[in-house]
Amino acid sequence: MAEAPIKFGILGCANIARKLSRAIRLSPNSELYAIGSRSVERAAKFAKDNGFPDSAKVYGSYDAVLDDPEVDAVYMPLPTSLHVKWAVLAAGKKKHLLLEKPVALNVAELDLILEACESAGVQIMDATMWMHHPRTAKMEEFLFDSSRFGELKFVHSSFSFAADKNFLENDIRVKPDLDALGALGDAGWYCIRAILWAADYRLPKSVVSLGGTVLNSAGVIIACGASMEWDDGKTATFHCSFTANMTMDATVVGTNGVLRVNDFVIPYEENRASFLSAAEKPGIDENLQEWEPVPAEETVVATESPQEALMVSEFSRLVGNIKFRGASPEKRWPELSRKTQVVLDAVKASIDNSDQVIEC
Known part of the structure; x- marks a missing residue:
């Protein structure tokens, strides 16, 4: 029996999130599950315009996405100044994290994110698509x-x-x-x-x-x-x-x-x-x-x-290894983020x- 796809929640309706929404749809082991914005109306419009299934959850806050127990992973295209706050919160909710670049304003902020992910046992990967x-x-x-x-x-x-x-x-x-x-x-x-x-x-x-x-x-x-x-x-x-x-x-x-x-x-x-x-x-x-x-x-x-779908598929594979087979998070990706x-x-x-x- 095929494993269930990894359910993604997206935080925010940034322009780049349109590209990643399509990538999640194209990835065979991923599912567009939820979208959260600062207003439910904006989130609903984004979901309608970007091919979310009718069953997708539409939330008027980022917290609601993180509080949804069905969300396995979040894609975060928020402004860089918000990364440390929301990435640490996401890790605390046991959500795996696909984080848009630049991942932080500085390495001190990134270390807070990486420490939260390591403590929670969740996978983190930055969205440098060409690598995939x-x-x-x-x-x-x-x-x-x-x-x-x-x-x-x-x-x-x-x-x-x-x-x-x-x-x-x-x-x-x-x-x-x-x-x-x-x-x-x-x-x-x-x-x-x-x-x-x-x-x-x-x-x-x-x-x-x-x-x-x-x-x-x-x-x-x-x-x-x-x-x-x-x-x-x-x-x-x-x-x-x-x-x-x-x-x-x-x-x-x-x-x-x-x-x-x-x-x-x-x-x-x-x-x-x-x-x-x-x-x-x-x-x-x-x-x-x-x-x-x-x-x-x-x-x-x-x-x-496309390379962004291959990135999502690889990220979902790593998350699936953790969720279904008890694997540990792959350390290569956070190490590359930190060196960059x-x-x-x-x-x-x-x-x-x-x-x-x-x-x-």
Whole structure:
């Protein structure tokens, strides 16, 4: 007999919650069970607009979702300033937690969340969707093949988009009381995670912001960059912005090979994604006019499910292991969240201290 699906409650009606509602519907081991908002009318409209079943529970508060004994897990897309309060409450109610990024305003807040989850024995995972695309596993095969890629030397990542006037004035991501990390927390999180991923999650020795950080009138970051250095000499840089043209780029350079991907956060197409790799060391022809060979081997990876549905399915699998088989929570995911937050905190500290070098 097939196990019952994991019943999800969603806290809040944020725009990203529309995407995750669809992901939960598409995931075979998950169920859209409840939605809570600050008003029951808003929650009901969200449920109607986003394909919730007629049987779904509609609540006019977040507490009501957490108090529902049928809810197994909650997806939390609330403003970052609210994460520590509601995540700790959710863990206290034995609800497994899929938490939108950035997971916290700083690592001290995140540690409170992680301690609550560990104490309650519940699974926590951050919603970094690209990590669950099968392309990511395929790229790892190349990166960790020492004969093809070699030793990691340098990583660069960028995530930027040119937000409109309304976003820059009214979005929660530019409000100091809601998401004080701004572009660093929203877009920079992905860049930092990509760098750590390429470095096999080894933390850098030091971090320094690159200068030229752009703040809005309320002091929230809307563009910034940083560089990182490891003890063994490898380096990395990233740039994130709400005011530059769309980029989602990552370039990873090794002693033998190079990997390039131009849509690592959200693939150009939902059901297929590709990356470029080069394992042969190119040269320049004798006339100094052309590369020999052209380093551009494309690998295409197809998927029947979008990456966010694969994320939900993996999270639900872990929750199911705990609920039905008495397993312990998987520790890898909270560890990755914490490492990403540690580096993000260091970047923020460098920015706040006039581009000072910060030890990690």
